[in-house]
Amino acid sequence: MARHFAALAIAVGLALALVPAEARAGEPVEGLKLYQVSSGRLELDKGFLTAMVDVGKRIKVPVAMYIIEHPRGVVLYDTGNADEVSDGGCAGYWGKAICDGLVPTQTRDEVIDRQLTRFGYSVADVKYVIYSHFHLDHAGNIELFPQATHVVQKDELRAAWWPEKWQRGAYVLKDYDETRDFKFMELSGDFDLFGDGSITVLDTKGHTQGHQSVRVRLPKTGTLLLAGDAVYTPENEAGTTPGITWSTIHSMESIQRLKRIRDAEAGELWYSHGIEQYESHQHDAPYE
């Protein structure tokens, strides 16, 4: 009997060794860590975030970005406001109307390249940049990463290059007008970036045509769902329709999708523009 068990154990061990990485997805990846940082603050009308609730009330929000170190390379999720917007440069870059509406208070040191340096990485270390979407506060610094592979939904690229007229204000073409020859991974739906289940891009269209969120499974912290702008605040999570959406129905379905995955994996849902949650997190050390 014991010999049978031994034979079985060897067989199982052999079988596991032969199974490719993607089939074993879900096992924690040692050394995976994640930093949450912010591209300064925006001050905006809360009605942008919560439709019909607190319209006209001005609030300050962070602009979350993530630096993720994986054994196979550094990955970013979003790049924040363009560096040109830093230190009072907004009107000359976004134009007065947008600057009056969003009032960015970004210093040059808060731009993603310097945030990378703070933690010992360089721009050249970045292998993949995943974009929630191409709005001005998320894709502003794509041109700092000419060597990286840029992970975007194909629908988002098309929307960014030729937005609907009513969406045009939030897409700043000069953020990415010199990226036609960059390497893009054009997705249509979900994608497991390294095939090991640790960093998975999730289709969460609604805020824009090609919005995507990211699920990160950290060895100690567990599952984090980085919502991007799919869920701005806890009020959206609780059912308040987001103020700015390309499609409200898709937006509400994406919120449900993220909550379902969060619940299934006992994870956490992190917002891009939720100030209270952001301030409750650590920003000088990684989550592991």
Ligand SMILES: [Zn+2]
């Ligand atoms: Zn945003």
